Amino acid sequence: MDYLVNTRRELHKIPEIGFDLGKTLAFVRTELDRMGVPYTEKYGKSSIVAYLGKRDAGRTIAIRADMDALPISEANDIPYKSLHEGAMHACGHDAHTAIALDTVRRLKELEDTLTCEVRVIFQSAEEYTPSGALLMIEAGVLEGVDMAIALHVDPSYDAGCVGISSGRQNAISYGFYLDFYGKSVHVARQSEGVDAIKMAMTAYNEINRARDEFEGGELIFGCGAVEGGKTNNIVCDKCRMFCTVRATSNAAYFTFDKKMREIVDRVANEAGGRGLVFPIKLYPLVINDEGVTERARETLLTIVDEEKIINKIPDMIGEDFGYFSTYCPSCMIRLGIKNEALGITHPLHSEHFNIDESAMTIGSDFFVNFVINNMIG
Numbered sequence: 001m002d003y004l005v006n007t008r009r010e011l012h013k014i015p016e017i018g019f020d021l022g023k024t025l026a027f028v029r030t031e032l033d034r035m036g037v038p039y040t041e042k043y044g045k046s047s048i049v050a051y052l053g054k055r056d057a058g059r060t061i062a063i064r065a066d067m068d069a070l071p072i073s074e075a076n077d078i079p080y081k082s083l084h085e086g087a088m089h090a091c092g093h094d095a096h097t098a099i100a101l102d103t104v105r106r107l108k109e110l111e112d113t114l115t116c117e118v119r120v121i122f123q124s125a126e127e128y129t130p131s132g133a134l135l136m137i138e139a140g141v142l143e144g145v146d147m148a149i150a151l152h153v154d155p156s157y158d159a160g161c162v163g164i165s166s167g168r169q170n171a172i173s174y175g176f177y178l179d180f181y182g183k184s185v186h187v188a189r190q191s192e193g194v195d196a197i198k199m200a201m202t203a204y205n206e207i208n209r210a211r212d213e214f215e216g217g218e219l220i221f222g223c224g225a226v227e228g229g230k231t232n233n234i235v236c237d238k239c240r241m242f243c244t245v246r247a248t249s250n251a252a253y254f255t256f257d258k259k260m261r262e263i264v265d266r267v268a269n270e271a272g273g274r275g276l277v278f279p280i281k282l283y284p285l286v287i288n289d290e291g292v293t294e295r296a297r298e299t300l301l302t303i304v305d306e307e308k309i310i311n312k313i314p315d316m317i318g319e320d321f322g323y324f325s326t327y328c329p330s331c332m333i334r335l336g337i338k339n340e341a342l343g344i345t346h347p348l349h350s351e352h353f354n355i356d357e358s359a360m361t362i363g364s365d366f367f368v369n370f371v372i373n374n375m376i377g
């Protein structure tokens with residue numbers, strides 16, 4: 001079986017979450033050792049960086065792949081189904097890791113001809129908090145890097161097609177708790193208590209009204225989980241809402257966050273309780289640099305027909321490659337993997353998610369040729 005398909009299936013069987021990537025890391029190490037490629041694990045947590053080409057050449061290209069899976073039980077009936085109950089590669093990071101390993105394998109074969117340094121970054125915890133990308137960047141993985149490229153599989157495009165555009169690719173993704181603390185008493189003495197559920201609901205309604213002041217599509221506020229209270233006749237003393245904001249600009253995010261905090265403070269003060277906005281995760285926008293995107297498009301034109309290169313429209317999906325694009329000129333492309341004839345149509349994060357594996361070659365062709373075409377400034 002072809003290296004890409006085989007590697008992706010081996011990884012698909014062993015999905016792991018966040019930073020807890022023992023088997024996945026062992027798999028990547030074994031492959032790199034077998035290829036004779038040097039690597040380090042000094043950046044961030046549970047991540048590996050493989051080195052190829054000429055070190056200290058004055059030019060460095062980074063290729064980033066994420067390795068983590070999701071806490072979802074796989075519903076596909078396939079020979080390489082997840083062996084880990086409650087975990088699944090439902091975002092295609094198995095394919096990203098396989099494509100990166102195939103890229104390393106192919107670049108190793110032409111290493112003598114490479115005139116730049118290539119860092120292939122195998123990152124943990126894209127779907128997790130804290131972001132694996134942020135930890136690696138804080139530890140210096142992008143020092144000396146001239147540009148960074150990455151891809152994400154995308155079931156909205158047919159296999160064989162690629163989505164690319166410059167500028168904003170997605171949304172700021174902000175996850176947080178809204179906590180309200182009150183005072184518990186029997187409901188018969190309601191006036192002596194402070195009702196945390198009432199504070200939460202009042203704040204929730206006001207926050208939604210504040211959201212309505214933004215342009216449609218510019219900002220989303222959602223509360224996906226609420227927890228609090230003991231029984232029907234006791235005033236609740238603690239209520240927690242687990243919420244998300246997606247915003248298409250820093251300005252919209254900052255303005256909304258400020259308003260939301262004011263509402264939480266005011267509602268809590270008026271009720272005689274306390275309110276808290278407790279941030280859990282914040283992913284910046286992925287911004288594709290114009291120059292790097294042009295270079296990526298030129299490379300793609302040598303791999304797929306022009307009509308298969310689709311102008312990507314920005315979406316509201318969070319992605320921690322945003323940290324790379326914040327610190328370094330970057331480009332992330334979308335690799336089509338849909339195949340209706342094979343029934344491969346399910347969205348990312350679905351328990352039925354799968355990919356048309358034939359599309360993966362385009363991914364490693366892209367990475368390998370991008371390096372060859374751009375290794376000289």
Ligand SMILES: [Zn+2]
Pocket residue numbers: 091127348349
């Ligand atoms: Zn995902």
Ligand SMILES: [Zn+2]
Pocket residue numbers: 091092093126152
């Ligand atoms: Zn993903």
